[in-house]
Amino acid sequence: MAARPDLxxxxxxxxxxxxxxxxxxxxxxKPLIYLDNAATTQRPQSVIDxxxxxxxxxxxxxxxxxxxxxxEASVAYEEAHKKAAQFINARSWREIxxxxxATEAINLVAYAWGLHNLQPGDEILITIMEHHSDIVPWQxxxxxxxxxxxxxxxxxxxxxxxxxxxxxxTKRTKLxxxxxxxxxxxxxxxxxxxxxxxxxxxxxxxxDAAQAAPHLPIDVQALGCDFLAVSGHKxxxxxxxxxxxxxxxxxxxxHPFLHGGDMISTVTTESVTFNELPWKxxxxxxxxxxxxxxxxxxxxxxxxGLENIYAHEQKILEYALEKLLxxxxxxxxxxxxxKDRLAVISFxxxxxxxxxxxxxxxxxxxxVRSGHHCAQPLMRRLGxxxxxxxxxxxxxxxxxxxxxxxxxxxxQKLFA
Ligand code: 7TS
Numbered sequence: 001m002a003a004r005p006d007l008x009x010x011x012x013x014x015x016x017x018x019x020x021x022x023x024x025x026x027x028x029x030k031p032l033i034y035l036d037n038a039a040t041t042q043r044p045q046s047v048i049d050x051x052x053x054x055x056x057x058x059x060x061x062x063x064x065x066x067x068x069x070x071x072e073a074s075v076a077y078e079e080a081h082k083k084a085a086q087f088i089n090a091r092s093w094r095e096i097x098x099x100x101x102a103t104e105a106i107n108l109v110a111y112a113w114g115l116h117n118l119q120p121g122d123e124i125l126i127t128i129m130e131h132h133s134d135i136v137p138w139q140x141x142x143x144x145x146x147x148x149x150x151x152x153x154x155x156x157x158x159x160x161x162x163x164x165x166x167x168x169x170t171k172r173t174k175l176x177x178x179x180x181x182x183x184x185x186x187x188x189x190x191x192x193x194x195x196x197x198x199x200x201x202x203x204x205x206x207x208d209a210a211q212a213a214p215h216l217p218i219d220v221q222a223l224g225c226d227f228l229a230v231s232g233h234k235x236x237x238x239x240x241x242x243x244x245x246x247x248x249x250x251x252x253x254x255h256p257f258l259h260g261g262d263m264i265s266t267v268t269t270e271s272v273t274f275n276e277l278p279w280k281x282x283x284x285x286x287x288x289x290x291x292x293x294x295x296x297x298x299x300x301x302x303x304x305g306l307e308n309i310y311a312h313e314q315k316i317l318e319y320a321l322e323k324l325l326x327x328x329x330x331x332x333x334x335x336x337x338x339k340d341r342l343a344v345i346s347f348x349x350x351x352x353x354x355x356x357x358x359x360x361x362x363x364x365x366x367x368v369r370s371g372h373h374c375a376q377p378l379m380r381r382l383g384x385x386x387x388x389x390x391x392x393x394x395x396x397x398x399x400x401x402x403x404x405x406x407x408x409x410x411x412q413k414l415f416a
Contacts, residue, residue, distance in 0.1 A: 009308045019046070026365065035400065042395070047293050077291050084230075092248060095245055107257075113254050124173070130378070132374040134206070158382065173203045174203055182375075184378055185333055188340040208229050209228050214301070216306060217310070227247070314338055321345070323402070327409065330348070332346070347387060347389075354388040355370045356415070361388075366407055373389060
């Protein structure tokens with residue numbers, strides 16, 4: 001996905017950083033350099049304020065009472081659904097179901113669609129690049145529904161083998177799940193093409209956009225997917241809130257996921273009818289403050305412009321790859337060019353465990369993740385157990401890359 005030059009307003013990460021109170025703190029007496037954005041991002045003051053404002057000024061339950069506070073809370077919570085719909089260009093806000101996170105969004109599809117629509121012998125096709133959140137729910141269905149689960153392989157560089165995908169699709173393929181962008185390798189997959197292929201055999205399509213949504217513009221109508229999962233905390237929002245986009249016709253036909261209060265229209269001792277969308281899928285009191293905070297996060301991102309965010313991160317990625325590739329004995333995983341790639345870089349210093357690397361970086365105030373990144377099948381396929389991973393966002397600059405490179409050189413000397 002190339003950013004349109006006419007839209008490329010340059011972001012100033014140093015100015016952006018001022019909106020994030022956490023950057024006033026130090027770690028081991030060093031300024032915090034936060035490079036663990038693929039795990040979770042930081043929150044700007046406007047998101048913290050939106051959450052606080054709800055609790056201070058209009059804290060009440062939604063959808064229930066006629067009193068003023070409940071009305072204000074209900075409007076703000078519904079408004080947040082509208083912002084999420086606009087963010088991914090859904091036709092209607094009723095296609096947005098708030099969940100705890102992307103994991104819950106994918107589980108919703110597995111339970112509410114999968115349990116009721118699959119027959120023994122049916123097939124689900126996913127890729128070896130998936131996060132565990134887009135593997136384990138389908139393994140659950142494999143057990144319960146006696147279906148087959150197939151995986152599309154990747155090249156050694158970490159791109160999906162699209163030819164293999166075409167060959168694995170059959171008339172029995174009922175669902176295709178694909179990660180939009182890899183949390184380990186940064187690879188951005190050609191999801192539009194994959195969805196078109198899946199539709200040729202009539203499969204339902206699920207896109208895991210947990211990593212893509214914070215970094216590039218998403219248009220579900222242009223993609224043509226049936227479902228798309230997003231986590232709020234990876235895009236400046238609070239933890240405990242995310243959403244599932246579902247095509248309206250499918251959501252209308254589906255059974256609820258969780259049963260109880262708020263998701264019903266009427267209940268008798270004998271029967272139940274369900275509420276309208278999206279409330280049919282939001283049983284119980286929802287994370288109201290979280291939803292409102294996510295709305296504020298979307299406002300912040302929309303004001304910067306997703307095209308500009310992507311362009312900014314491309315610049316950082318190019319700089320980071322150039323610098324990191326110069327370090328001797330540093331192995332970098334994933335595509336070595338910036339095309340269709342996010343600024344997520346997994347690496348290993350030869351002979352040093354990534355947890356030790358992360359520890360030394362922490363001494364320098366630099367936060368990176370180390371481990372298997374909840375993508376063990378991918379790690380195994382590429383012959384690695386653990387990596388360190390630096391993942392960048394709007395408040396990161398070339399200075400942060402320089403600090404990372406210096407700290408890695410220090411680590412190398414320590415372990416030489
Ligand atoms: N899908 C992808 C592609 C992810 O990267 C993650 C989280 C999830 C789903 C699950 O998101 P959650 O909000 O439901 O937990 N990935 C990571 C990571 O790479 N490091 O920590 C969490």
